[in-house]
Amino acid sequence: MDLTVKIRNKTLPNPVGVASGTFGYGEEYAQLTDLSALGALYTKALTVEPRPGNALPRLVETPAGMINSIGLANVGVERFLTEKIPYLETLTCPVILNVAGSTEEEYASVISRVDSQNAIWAYEVNISCPNVKHGGMAFGTDPVQVERLTKTLRKLTDKAIIMKLTPNVTDIALIAQAAEAGGADAISCINTVMGMVVDINSRKPAIPAISGGLSGPAIRPVGVAAVWRVSRVVTIPVIGLGGILTWEDAVQYLLAGADAIQIGTGNFVTPDASVKVLNGIISYMKEAGFQKIEDFHGHF
Amino acid sequence: MDLTVKIRNKTLPNPVGVASGTFGYGEEYAQLTDLSALGALYTKALTVEPRPGNALPRLVETPAGMINSIGLANVGVERFLTEKIPYLETLTCPVILNVAGSTEEEYASVISRVDSQNAIWAYEVNISCPNVKHGGMAFGTDPVQVERLTKTLRKLTDKAIIMKLTPNVTDIALIAQAAEAGGADAISCINTVMGMVVDINSRKPAIPAISGGLSGPAIRPVGVAAVWRVSRVVTIPVIGLGGILTWEDAVQYLLAGADAIQIGTGNFVTPDASVKVLNGIISYMKEAGFQKIEDFHGHF
Amino acid sequence: MKNFGSSILNQKEIAIGYREMTISWPQSLEAPLPGQFLTVKVTENPAPLLRRPFALSGFDREKNTASLIYQLRGPATRLMATLEINSSIEVLSPLGNNFTLPEKDETPLLVAGGIGLGPVLYLARELDKNGFSPRLVVGGRTESFLPDLSNLKNGSIHYCSDDGSAGFRGTAVDYLKSLDWKELPSARLYSCGPQGMLNACHNLALEKNIPSEVSMEQMMACGVGACMGCAIEVIGPEQYARVCKEGPVFDSRRIKWT
Amino acid sequence: MKNFGSSILNQKEIAIGYREMTISWPQSLEAPLPGQFLTVKVTENPAPLLRRPFALSGFDREKNTASLIYQLRGPATRLMATLEINSSIEVLSPLGNNFTLPEKDETPLLVAGGIGLGPVLYLARELDKNGFSPRLVVGGRTESFLPDLSNLKNGSIHYCSDDGSAGFRGTAVDYLKSLDWKELPSARLYSCGPQGMLNACHNLALEKNIPSEVSMEQMMACGVGACMGCAIEVIGPEQYARVCKEGPVFDSRRIKWT
């Protein structure tokens, strides 16, 4: 059985990754799950400058989900290179760096400054960030900006560029096509869904940022639909995520057209969800007689 | 305490309605809840011609939610007038007719043909329907189409026109503004979120239409966020819905800027949810010292 | 029809993976008829969200108790199995239509498979009480799937198992076919169970030219006819019928078998 | 640190709305220290979704059992209260840091309010065992909020209630203020409870110039330091600290009180 997933000129050992922002840099989970079994580890978003993150509180639970307002809390490129890279170098699984910024130049600057690091297998570009030069609408909501950003970043590196799409758009397929046109090597979808909770006791939003990012099982049907639509219109691999808790959830994504998946919020509920999901996928493939990941595709 | 909600030139007795497609024409729930206590009853979508509805099965449960693919199953205008109006005439609560179509003319035709009926208090226009003349994208995804459709319908009736928005757009506030510019008297938001479930045993989508409409508690944070954004930019009343099960959920919507709310999927779980929610709102208002619905607004 | 808080008076395993639950019934509420169902709200948490439909498997007007037989399948039934005696659940019932009673001279043939046992058992007991001699045929894959049923006064129970480990070897429909149909001039067929069994019952009824009713299943949301979610395809002027309202019991000739 | 299946060995109400649960602890796993916490996965259903954090309120290395005290508040704790003895739950522990032990000559003053009782009680018992004479001050609104605590060998327990219905009339901090501080030259303060109580403890510690540790609370998602969700504002080069990793126990001078 071949579990590998080809992205650009390299292969992921298996289709099960852990999602950006939910797994730190892996160290925090090292005692709880086998990091060497991960198909990929997507790090927390990295920006040029350190960012402290959003005001408090940053989390609120919702029905079968949660909203986070972490912001892009991270140590910035400089400290990343000295404080995080040494640990990442010890990992045997592919490490995919999640990259964020407020301008095209910021994204570009992150990649330029870290690209020589061998510990980085590929980049996942978080385009849910507001573009400060374009009135603050997220990069990922405008196909023109997405194509341009992808093109710019594509030129800077020989590593794979994975564009991570936001579901908060009218037509996610259009955005995916723009990313592919710009030279993306793969698409990750979805990032969190915009959501809001009001605290009826304090009569204020539950998080100071008012709205935040909804994740978890509640949004799984949104993610599966997005993967289905995106995988119809692009030829590059699609990495599906959103609400995966169990291997059954992951298999839904693969059948809908995903080539790989990521577990985000699911890690919080089951710290070794990634291993369990991978084992479940393997058993399913055995029973179904699937030899490779592509065998999941084309059933409808 | 004044619970009324003014829409155009009339007032709803209270802010708690039951959502289109989840309450039939009221008859089915008559034994289970006090219909005369409803702030409004929004009927199943009506189209000019009868429609049998979508292929089977039409429902699938999701985490804290459900997906429906009912389609616009309804008896059409002719049978509506003879079979449904007589019952609706016996109701004392405001009946708001949910109107749907595949072209602007179809929407217009429904309203023209039923407008003389006194049993109809107002229209709620379901613009999540695909516009067959515009490549099948939903009316509600394009501000230009929304404004034009609203203008057209506005001319046909003296009854209130409530435009019901889809959340499957990049910027719902823009669509709401277009509706207001077109002369809408109120905004309902949200309709269902696009979602999909794959049956991993049959390896087919759980519903033949592939994707369907996600509703229930899972989407409540999406609805609350939409109401917040829309109520910032329009001056007409906003009717909030999506995932309301309890009075606490309803209060979240009101605090986020809604003037009224609707219960959809919640009726399936608790057949007399509407009465319970209304009573909960009243108790909350008493405790908070609120005199009227507007007192819910402006706390943040 | 009413949505009421009900007490769990008893529940026990009656076959591997199958449980019978007895619940209290409001005195003021009409008695459910064989074929009718209830829906249960299993938890106050929003998952599993939807109420779950179960057919009544018995009713005692004197004690005001109702019972249902359910199979452990997923989250809702797993939760139900953990409910202790005297704990309460929210029940909406009676819902849907019911089986038509046979004519005086007809022999009622009742076929049950899997989760179809409940409504058929209730019907068998009612018919038995009312002087009919129902023949209840219960099919399962192996012996362990076959519950031990209290005997009927006039009627009879026939077990069938695919592997022959109990009773007749073969399906319930195979058993029916094996009967001496000459001594069954006017029989009437009732069935509830897997789609394939119902379809086979329908075909047998056509062949023998006897009336036949099937109790159908479909995913439900409202359970009261409001959402159009539980539609199935039928033959007639309307393409679809609602299982929760026009059904769950249908003349098998009305169903569009696929 | 380990995520393990644990058996519920006992649980009982210890004050109105408060329960104590005793669970099994894997032999191979390190013992939790006072101040550390665990997170519980309360259901296999996806709601309530997140694991819930609870401080350890006791630990028995011989029996390999741990306990926690929890208040019935919402869906997760309501579910926990229904779990029967011998049923199992999934527990992730030990998490977070722990209280610093006092110096040999210091008098440990321990303050607990509401759900802060657990960790403080565990600390009191440990200190007591190790030859210290902890003074445990437990505050509640009325008598009915005050659990009956097993007595300490060397230490002492002081109840305070806002309405004077039990023990000292006033808050736990009022009680501390009422002490004769001349006989407490070197005290050390530990507190866990509502934010206001912690802040008052901090102010008292500043006034008396004694070391003071507080156990903080914040909404958590991962519980292991990976998500940055449980941040609180602190003084120092970094604006935020993670309650689950740098905490839950902090030097009260490090907290940015608001």
Ligand SMILES: Cc1cc2nc3c(=O)[nH]c(=O)nc-3n(C[C@H](O)[C@H](O)[C@H](O)COP(=O)(O)OP(=O)(O)OC[C@H]3O[C@@H](n4cnc5c(N)ncnc54)[C@H](O)[C@@H]3O)c2cc1C
């Ligand atoms: C009219 C009717 C009568 C029924 N009578 C019985 C009975 O007497 N005994 C019995 O064991 N079962 C009966 N069922 C089936 C029963 O409703 C399902 O077994 C139950 O809902 C399973 O829920 P779960 O959460 O345990 O499993 P899940 O994993 O949620 O579902 C397992 C299967 O049950 C069915 N199901 C789930 N939710 C619903 C729903 N809301 N409406 C309808 N079907 C659903 C689906 O086919 C699903 O694939 C009946 C169904 C209908 C429609």
Ligand SMILES: Cc1cc2nc3c(=O)[nH]c(=O)nc-3n(C[C@H](O)[C@H](O)[C@H](O)COP(=O)(O)OP(=O)(O)OC[C@H]3O[C@@H](n4cnc5c(N)ncnc54)[C@H](O)[C@@H]3O)c2cc1C
């Ligand atoms: C480090 C730490 C130690 C704690 N120790 C104890 C203890 O020993 N005993 C005790 O009774 N409680 C303790 N708590 C609080 C406990 O976690 C909440 O009471 C519990 O989560 C309530 O869950 P619920 O579903 O019953 O109520 P909900 O209605 O979900 O929540 C009630 C309140 O609990 C808090 N809460 C809910 N979910 C979380 C979460 N995932 N993380 C953190 N807080 C949450 C929130 O403040 C919320 O407003 C501790 C919290 C933390 C952070």
Ligand SMILES: Cc1cc2nc3c(=O)[nH]c(=O)nc-3n(C[C@H](O)[C@H](O)[C@H](O)COP(=O)(O)O)c2cc1C
């Ligand atoms: C606490 C938290 C922090 C996150 N941080 C990031 C981030 O830094 N960059 C990013 O691209 N996505 C981030 N995400 C989004 C997740 O990677 C993922 O796309 C989303 O949560 C949906 O998947 P899930 O439902 O499995 O969590 C974050 C999500 C959560 C819950």
Ligand SMILES: Cc1cc2nc3c(=O)[nH]c(=O)nc-3n(C[C@H](O)[C@H](O)[C@H](O)COP(=O)(O)O)c2cc1C
């Ligand atoms: C079974 C079902 C049928 C629906 N039919 C319609 C419809 O005909 N017209 C419409 O505007 N909305 C329809 N809706 C959408 C609801 O009115 C509502 O906008 C949506 O379900 C979100 O609210 P909820 O989460 O409270 O259900 C339907 C929803 C459901 C679940």
Ligand code: FES
């Ligand atoms: S379940 Fe709603 S119509 Fe039958």
Ligand code: FES
């Ligand atoms: S809860 Fe995730 S970092 Fe603390």
